[in-house]
Amino acid sequence: MIIIRGFHPKQMTMEDKKMTPSHEHHILIVDDEVNIANALKRIFRNRGYRIHTALNGAEGLVCLEANKESISLIISDQRMPGMSGSEFLEQAKRIRPEIIRILLTGYSDVAAIIDAVNRGEIHRFFTKPWNDEQLLAQVEQALEQYELKKENQRLQDLVKNQNKQLYELGIKQKNIIDAKTQELEKKNQALNKSFMSTIRLLVTFVDVINPSLGSYIKQTAELAKRVARDCNVQGDALRDIEIAGLLHDVGLLGLPVELISKDESEMTEGEAKFFREHVTISLFLIQSVEKLKPASDTVLYHHEHYDGSGAPNGLKAEAIPLGARIIAAAGDYCKIVNLWPEDRNRIIKKVRLAFGPEMIKGIEDYPPAAMLGEIGERALLSGINTKYDPEIISKLIKYIREDRQHRESRITRQVRMHSLESGMVIAKDLRTMDGKLLLSKDIILSPYMIGVIMRLSRARLIEDTMEIVVQQEGS
Missing domain, CATH: 3.90.105 (Molybdopterin biosynthesis moea protein, domain 2)
Incomplete structure (x- = not known):
């Protein structure tokens, strides 16, 4: 095992100090390729971290046992001789459950990622080759979250101990308890904010891979959040609808670009069956993370129709969760304006095939962007009481038009x-x-x-x- 010491924090620039964690962190890098390990060292050595390296999983476990109180984060390769990255991270979790676990894997190694999620409960994964700045940003954010959890636990233990003392002594110092509770609540809010920032960053990665899909997902989530707030949804429920909006179609990443842009009416039977599997993939990824589970019903039911003709269970009207009704409408509109073709003739052909010739009347000469926006609105209005909740459509169109006026003004x-x-x-x-x-x-x-x-x-x-x-x- 090798330990690399970074510069002392006093040697850093002011910019570096902004990103320095509140205490020294140790990072364990496990990779059988020395050049990969050296590349990772170069990224982190000037950030004040202490770096441990191991050439395989067994060596990594020995290092972790010897330093389990100091190591905060592990970066492990997936493909290594003797023990895979997911097997190593599973055992590392048993030794120290709270440690941050990051997996490096090949871009298309989906099976390895699923195995690591199930066995090692990884917090992040990166594909090779990685982007240095994104990897460093993710590690720093993960360590900030790690510190927040540690501080959160310390405060919880402190409050618990103080409550016991107050009970035993019969002392009722309510103001002290309230102050600690408020401090704990602030820490929880900071943790939730960090969690949402992580999800939004993941969606930014989607934007890098497929800009149109990324724009579609982000606009869907933003519109869904505004409509939900207009429906008096607040707090965690509002956050869960935003999360569902950001992740409900993350399963589309594995599908061909030309299939994503199609309306289901244009698909062959085989394509439609393949396309519908994206919901299962999205749901699987969401349910593998405890804090995302409250959003799973919204994702599962966002293809239900208001008249009961949708899938998977044929739910009707208010039996469909509110979040699912909102995302169904917002997602269909955003798919048209973000994923449909930008050529006027192709748009007209697609509209006639998906909705019929009446849908395009009066807007044949519109610029493509304006044409898509108008088609999106008409699609929503034509689906009232069949696909969509009429109250949701009323609120959604209000925000769509507000946004258009904002852009034009x-x-x-x-x-x-x-x-x-x-x-x-x-x-x-x-x-x-x-x-x-x-x-x-x-x-x-x-x-x-x-x-x-x-x-x-x-x-x-x-x-x-x-x-x-x-x-x-x-x-």
């Missing part, structure tokens, strides 16, 4: 990258030359973001201008 301009200023708002998604998402629209630029954008622009990885929001009309 704001004034934007092109700004060269060297003229960017902190506080400017991005008007359109910032993507690399090959279409990978870097920053989503409506993000407020920070000095750090501007520095990264300038470097990417100089390297000709992105355009040299960006569309910036100047102001909202009338503001």
Whole structure:
């Protein structure tokens, strides 16, 4: 086993200190390929972490036993001689259940990922080759969450012990208990916020792999959340609907792009059967994580129809969970505006096949984006009381039209990258030359973001201008 010491925190720059955890963490890297292990060392050695390495699972277990009180996170390769990564992580979990477990695997190694989820209950997985910045960001976020859990447990133990003392002594110091309870609640809120940030980051990875699918998922979740709030859904229930919106179609990632863009009416019997399996895949992934389970019913039933003609159980009207009714409508609209073709002639052909010629009347000459938005609205209205809950459609269309008015009213301009200023708002998604998402629209630029954008622009990885929001009309 090898231990690599990073720089002392006092040697770091101010930027590095911002990302430094509250105490020194130890990371165990297990990989039979020395060059892979060395590459991972280079990523983490300057961040103040202590690095342990092992060349196989058995050696990794010995290292973990010797350092189980100090190691906070494990990064393990999946394919190793003697013991696979999932087998190693399963045994590591028995030694120290709370340790963060990350798996490195091949892009298409779905069976290995499922095995690791079931056996080792991994917290993250990364495909080879990985992106250094994304891996580092995930490790830092995971360690922040690890610290929050530790602090959460400490506070729970502290509150429990104090309650016992108060009971035994007959002392009723309610203000002290209330203060500790509020502190614990703040920690729980921070933990939930970190959890949601992790899910949103995973959806960003979807956006990198398939930009149209990523946009569809994010818009569905945002609209569903707004409609749910309008239906007086609050707290954890509101969060669960947003989670369901983000993950309900994550199973589509394994399907061909051309199949994802099809309406079910266009599919062959074999394609339709294959397509419907994405719900099972999405549900499996959600139910494998304890905190995601409350969203599973919404995912399971989002293909039910209001008149009882849907699947899987033929539920009708209010028997369908509210979240599922919302996502069914929001998802169908967002699929049309994000996943349908952008060519006018192909749109017209697709509409006639899916809905009939009446659906396109009066909008044949619209620009493609406007045409898709109008078709999406008409599809929702035509499905009232058959596919969709009429109350949900009323609220959903209200927000769709608000968003359209917002887009049409704001004034934007092109700004060269060297003229960017902190506080400017991005008007359109910032993507690399090959279409990978870097920053989503409506993000407020920070000095750090501007520095990264300038470097990417100089390297000709992105355009040299960006569309910036100047102001909202009338503001």
